[in-house]
Amino acid sequence: MERDTMEPGFDVPALPGMAEAEIQTPCLLIDHDAMMRNIDLMQARADEMGVGLRVHVKTHKSADIARRQIAAGACGICCQKVSEAEVFVRAGFGDVLVSNQVCDRAKIARLARLPLSGARVIVCVDDAANVKALSQAAVQAGSALEVLVEMDCGGGRCGVAPGAAVVTLARQIAEAPGLRFAGVQAYHGGAQHIYDRAAREAELGASHRKLRETLEELREAGLDCAIVGGAGTGSWDIEGASGLYTEMQCGSYVLMDADYARVQSIAGENGGGFEHALFVLSGVMSHVRPDHAVCDAGLKSMSADSGMPTVFGLPDVVYRRYSDEHGELDDPSGRLALNDRVRLVPGHVDPTCNLHDWFVVVRDGRVTDLWPVSARGRLW
């Protein structure tokens, strides 16, 4: 970042060296040291369990954060979209799983060209015609794609049913020119947000029984799974310990959000070790009534699909209501004054990051870096 050529408030919300009180709001704030502790903690747990960690970058869409995750020992990255994968391959990431189906002709052609730069590219399928289209595109591009069969773990979204359907599709992939059968993706997204630990274990246990049988059928058919992938921030410990997975695809743990803080045994305040490292920094812009403050972060600064943000470090201040550019706060003990900054913990980290151009990185109360949200808006 060239300090001379950037103006805070015009091009960027902050510059390196600034105190937190000078940062222009609302903006995304990263607590650098908390983020690094999250990175090291997840990597240490994955290493202890002997399971790979392929971090999901759809959370932050940031090459700067992903580089730190890889440096700590992650075996690769997951992207959700071809356009995201293009950004990360161009940034030098060499092992990329698009943990999704890619079905449009032009998207398939772009995907098939990605390995030409030397990257390993893996994609998920749940449809025989899609296997054929991927195969033709890889042959045409003169490249090779690795392919995982996505198994429906009980969420009922994408993926074929466990058992015979997985084996049939796996065989088609293994026989298709330009493709290599690489294994199975068994990701149960919904189970991660079951707050109660016992209920979450029960739901994942049911999924694991089906996965175990399916992996046995694949083995009997002579189809080798180099990758059995799945798991995320709400399920890593249970799935990692199941002995079934070779790679975990955790994303949100690196920054955390208010919803994952409610899931038992994940966040520090709820029996786990992960800390809030991402905040929407917001300024108080109106405080006409003594028990009611208004801050400058609303729907355009953070997503609200997983509920209201929490106010970090001020437990009696409650973010009550949002509109586009305002957030209304209950301030029963009159803690806030005009121009105070509050650190809001967004309900859901992924769609919040996608609303911003920059992460303002803070260490010991000072801005140390500005990182672009590298794949912001890359949804195609």
Ligand SMILES: *Cc1c(COP(=O)(O)O)cnc(C)c1O
């Ligand atoms: C989102 C996602 C993840 C990561 O989930 P988190 O809850 O953010 O850790 C992993 N795998 C797949 C396929 C996903 O879509």
